[in-house]
Amino acid sequence: MxxxxxxxxxxxxxxxxxxxxxxxxxxxxxxxxxxxxxxxxxxxxxxxxxxxxxxxxxxxxKYRKSDAPKPTKENxxxxxxxxxxxxxxxxxxxxxxxxxxADPAVTYTPDMGDPMDDEDAVVVDVEAYQWGWTFGYPQAEGNVTTSTEIAVPKDRVVYFRITSSDVLHAFAVPELGLKQDAIPGQTNTIRTTPLENGQYQGYCTEYCGVAHSQMYFNVTVMDQGDYETWLQEQQSSGSSGGNQSSGNASAGNASAGNASAGNASALLAAQSA
Incomplete structure (x- = not known):
């Protein structure tokens, strides 16, 4: 009792x-x-x-001192x-x-429709590579792409269309509850609606090579007006050569990654010798 x-x-x-x-x-x-x-x-x-x-x-x-335990009776x-x-x-x-x-905000499947058909939503194309990211805004005028930051508006549906250009990666933003594999030749979509302004860190969660730990990026959630201003700034910088600079930066990251891979290969060769 x-x-x-x-x-x-x-x-x-x-x-x-x-x-x-x-x-x-x-x-x-x-x-x-x-x-x-x-x-x-x-x-x-x-x-x-x-x-x-x-x-x-x-x-x-209770039975710590029992020297003659009895079998349990059926009940x-x-x-x-x-x-x-x-x-x-x-x-x-x-x-x-x-x-x-089963909620689209957790599991989004192709039969739920094309994100581009949702006129009130924001679509962000995410492409992973060794060892960096390319983020594109297909709905924006001009060629708006970034490599280290994603800007999205608060209280609007956002779709991330995720793929990879080389090996298996994973797109993850833990504070927003987002995680999805980036697979070469395949596009996976995740959907969410940001509720709080702020900056949230994202990174790759699938080991993809020697510079895997450098694949960080930020997701900035802002008000609708600030988001539109940010897009205009990106479009202006793109028309004046900003995209070219971004491309050069991406190429520089890729070169740095290749150099790291070369150093790793040389080290392995030296150890084998």
Whole structure:
């Protein structure tokens, strides 16, 4: 009886503690969905963990001096109870997870339509290469491309169309809840809506060679007016040779990457010799 009371009190305390924790404000719809799912699973996992541990410690303590343990007796009511409880928990986890994974803000599939058909959305083309990025804005007038920064407006749907020009890479912005593989010859699309202004760091999360750790970039979320001003500035710099400079910078990064690869090859050859 005392053990049951302790388990009940532990479960109630865990539930109260979980409800008392204020959720962190999400920076995007994608991050919001993922955080909500994690919170739901946490509310279920904490009471189960505490009850299990309380029962375990109680059993160990009560029978710690038992020199002649008796076999466990069959208890069908108890077995049916925990089987049904487990089934309910697994059903809850499955339904909650499917509701998030099926949302376009988490999993976007080609049958959901062409992002370019969504006139109210922003489309960003992402191309990864060893060892850098090229970000393009196909909806903008002129050739707007960048290599280290993505600018997107707050409270508007944004699509990232991601591919690779050489080997396998991965586009990731953890604070926005974004992660997608960049595969040569294939375009993967992810969708989100930024909710908070700010600058968020992104990087490659798939090891792709000696300069993999240099593949950083920033995603800047800004108001619509500031975003339009940023696009105009990029278009102006492009018409005056800014794109050429960007291209030279990209070529310089590629050359630096090739030099790093050459140094690595030379080192391996020296070690083999």
């Amino acid at each position: 005392r053990g049951k009371r302790s388990a009940l009190l532990a479960g109630v305390a865990a539930a109260a503690l979980a409800l008392a924790v204020e959720p962190v404000a999400a920076q995007s719809t994608t991050a919001n969905l993922i955080n909500e799912l994690n919170a739901k699973l946490l509310y279920v996992a904490i009471p189960i963990t505490l009850v299990t541990e309380v029962v375990l410690f109680y059993t160990v303590y 069908r009511r108890l077995e049916i109870t925990w089987t049904v409880a487990t089934a309910i928990i697994l059903l809850f986890v499955g339904v909650a997870s499917y509701g998030v994974l």
